Amino acid sequence: MNYFMACPEPGMGTWYFEVDAEGVAYRQIVVEEDGSWVTSNQKHEQYHFMLAEHPIDLDDPYYENIAKTQFEELWSRSLQATMEKWQKIKSILPVGMKIEGEIEAFFPQGTLVNLFKQQAVGLADTAELSKTSPPEKMYPRHKLTATVKGYDEVNQWVVLEHAYMV
Template sequence: MNYLKDIQEPGMGTWYFEIDNDGVAYRQMVYHDDGTCITSNRKHYFYHFMLAEHPLDAQESYYKEISQTEFEKLWYEQLQHGLEDWHRTKSLFPVGTRVEGYIEVFFPQGTLINLLEPQAVGITDTSALKTETPAEWLYPRYRVFAEVSGYDEVNQWVLLTRSKVAGSQYEEAEVD
């Protein structure tokens, strides 16, 4: 993995990216001038799940390469802000529990699932979903049933297996 920093125009904050050799972003942070931060592992009330949608060209002049240590230090600081929620999520979703939620977004790591509890995010294997799900059901808000198989401590996500997409969506009123 490679790590980049991009200082945007005034008022746009400082952006940090973890990218693979093809420029695909796996983690992202935006530190704003007012001290707030948006991270790709948590849903933001305005920006939703923020992660670069297209590969980044690390050779562009506005990117500065940084060390993994620098990136991980900043990421770890942000994880600490959500630690109470993370402990609550793990207690609500022990390994082996059958869960229900809905598709939020597709990331390089997998499909993020809203687990119907504040700050509770699950992740499941997108390729496994695709093999058993009609393409027209692979969209946000489609219901998902799965089983908890573990935890991703780096992103504070619940790992899901045996995920099945139902042929119905949650209505807007149900997901807000």
Template sequence: MKYLKDCPEPGMGTWYFEIDSDGVAYRQIVIQDDGTYIASNRKHEQYHFLLAEKSIDDTEPYYTKITKEEFEEVWSNYLQAFNKEWHQVKTVLPVGTKVEGYIEAFFPQGTLIHIFQHDAVGLADARLYGEKTPSEWMYPKHEITAIVKGYDELNQWVILDQTQVLKTQYVD
């Protein structure tokens, strides 16, 4: 993985990226000028799940290469604010728990799922359920059922297994 930083223009904060060798972003975080964060692992009211949708060319002059340690320090500082909530999610959603929710977004790591119980974010592997799901159901808002398999501590996501996408769509 490669790690980059960018300060696009005054008032836009500082942007941090974790990208693979093809420039695909896996994690992204913005420290806004007021000190607040927007990160790819958690839904933001205005920016949804903020993650670059196209490959990032790390040779562009506006990107500064940074160390993994610098990125991880920023990411860790951000996650600390949610540690109590994350512990609660793991308590109420132990491994083996059946959950319901809906598809939120498709990321390089897998499908992000809004889990109804405790407003948590789940991660499902589309390779495991995609073949048995009609393609027209593979869109945001389609409801799912799944079983908690484990936890992604790096992103504070609940890892899901036995995911089934339903024909019904969630309506807020």
């Protein structure tokens, strides 16, 4: 993975990215001018799930290389801010529990699922979901059911298995 920062323009804060060798973003942090944060792992009221939609040109001088440790330190600070909520989510969504939700977004890691009742984000395997779902239902707001498989501690997502559209 590669790590970058950029300052798009005055008033837009500082943007941090974790990208793969092709420039595809996996995690993103925006530190706003007022000190607030927007992270790609949590749904934001205004920005939804913010993650670069197109690969980043790794050779573009607009993006400044940063150390992985710098990115991880910021990411860790963002996770700490939501740790109490994350621990509660894990306690109410044990492994093996059947859940319902709806498709929220598609990320490189998989399909993000809004688990409304628990106010949590689930992660389903997009390839597996595609095998059991008609293409016309592979869009945001379509409902699905799944089973809790485990937890993605890096993103504070509930990992799902046996997901299928309802």
